Amino acid sequence: MLNIRIEPTKQKKQKPEQSKLGFGQYFTDHMFVMNYAEGKGWYDPRIIPYQPVSLDPSAMVFHYAQEMFEGLKAYKAPNGEALLFRPQKNIERMNNTCRRMCIPEIDPDDALQAIKAVVDYDSDWIPDAPGTSLYIRPFIIATDPRLGVHASKTYLFMIILSPVGSYYAEGLNPVKICIEREYVRAVKGGTGAAKVGGNYAASLLGQKKAEDKGYSQVLWLDGVHRRYIDEVGAMNVFFVIDNEIVTPALDEGNILPGVTRASCIELLKSWGYKVSERKIAVEELIEANNSGKLNEAFGTGTAAVISPIGELIDGDNVMELCGGKIGPISQKLYDTLTSIQWGKAEDPFGWSVKVR
Numbered sequence: 380m381l382n383i384r385i386e387p388t389k390q391k392k393q394k395p396e397q398s399k400l401g402f403g404q405y406f407t408d409h410m411f412v413m414n415y416a417e418g419k420g421w422y423d424p425r426i427i428p429y430q431p432v433s434l435d436p437s438a439m440v441f442h443y444a445q446e447m448f449e450g451l452k453a454y455k456a457p458n459g460e461a462l463l464f465r466p467q468k469n470i471e472r473m474n475n476t477c478r479r480m481c482i483p484e485i486d487p488d489d490a491l492q493a494i495k496a497v498v499d500y501d502s503d504w505i506p507d508a509p510g511t512s513l514y515i516r517p518f519i520i521a522t523d524p525r526l527g528v529h530a531s532k533t534y535l536f537m538i539i540l541s542p543v544g545s546y547y548a549e550g551l552n553p554v555k556i557c558i559e560r561e562y563v564r565a566v567k568g569g570t571g572a573a574k575v576g577g578n579y580a581a582s583l584l585g586q587k588k589a590e591d592k593g594y595s596q597v598l599w600l601d602g603v604h605r606r607y608i609d610e611v612g613a614m615n616v617f618f619v620i621d622n623e624i625v626t627p628a629l630d631e632g633n634i635l636p637g638v639t640r641a642s643c644i645e646l647l648k649s650w651g652y653k654v655s656e657r658k659i660a661v662e663e664l665i666e667a668n669n670s671g672k673l674n675e676a677f678g679t680g681t682a683a684v685i686s687p688i689g690e691l692i693d694g695d696n697v698m699e700l701c702g703g704k705i706g707p708i709s710q711k712l713y714d715t716l717t718s719i720q721w722g723k724a725e726d727p728f729g730w731s732v733k734v735r
């Protein structure tokens with residue numbers, strides 16, 4: 380149990396209009412902060428006014444990127460309760476990331492307590508318009524003021540909160556995804572399975588290239604063979620080939636194990652679909668498309684939940700999927716997951732966790 384000290388803000392901010400939230404543009408009145416020092420452990424958990432952080436310019440995070448982050452959401456249910464979606468999965472992944480980055484782990488009960496406490500304290504910021512939610516961003520940064528390349532001995536753990544809009548203004552919107560043949564984001568043995576800023580820094584140029592051509596995201600291939608599908612931007616990816624639903628297996632350690640991915644697999648299996656986690660070569664997709672067997676493709680992630688892929692572009696080869704429309708499996712997953720997340724339907728798996 381953390382003994383969380385609370386310092387209320389003296390001046391509450393004006394809340395943005397719910398129709399103009401976008402993603403990650405506004406932040407609530409407070410944030411959670413906790414320090415770490417070697418020999419002392421995690422200490423001084425506190426909820427304080429949202430404010431800038433003061434760090435020494437030599438703080439390790441600025442130079443060697445020793446940091447990690449998580450992303451989950453709080454949803455306002457019709458009965459007014461605030462709900463989290465499988466937060467224990469995020470906390471488990473947070474500690475897996477910490478181990479990979481030589482960052483000290485946080486007791487899972489303490490982490491959940493911290494998330495609930497700060498969300499509850501700023502619960503007036505959870506929007507209630509359809510499709511809106513409160514995005515929760517826990518993160519840890521290395522703060523030792525020195526330039527030697529070592530794991531830091533001091534850290535800051537923070538949780539900031541951002542009210543976010545509906546990802547799609549009018550229902551699900553199929554996206555155009557470009558297969559990236561030049562750059563890679565992660566390799567076997569690297570940090571692809573860890574949720575760290577460095578993976579995103581490595582992805583920016585490929586993402587920019589795709590955006591410049593009018594595509595919304597990149598489909599990454601594995602960094603060793605440059606042949607097998609990894610994931611899409613900040614989403615895991617699924618394909619419906621013939622009557623099999625396939626998604627890349629996680630065993631090489633270069634793919635981020637998404638909570639939405641795991642939930643989709645469980646839902647699909649409970650509905651009786653055949654789901655395979657395996658290697659998917661890019662040629663297999665192209666052949667399946669040529670023979671009319673690539674029925675559907677979609678990305679999964681906390682931000683958009685399900686992102687149907689309407690077009691897959693590989694150089695000059697433009698593969699249109701589902702006639703550029705939303706496939707039936709994407710739609711069913713989206714409807715089911717969102718109604719569980721927003722507390723509008725039965726929660727047969729016990730995925731929702733009340734904040735209070």
Ligand SMILES: *Cc1c(COP(=O)(O)O)cnc(C)c1O
Pocket residue numbers: 450574610612613614615635636637638639640679680681682
């Ligand atoms: C966060 C993330 C995902 C999606 O994970 P969820 O837990 O479903 O939100 C997928 N890929 C990458 C690279 C990510 O950072």
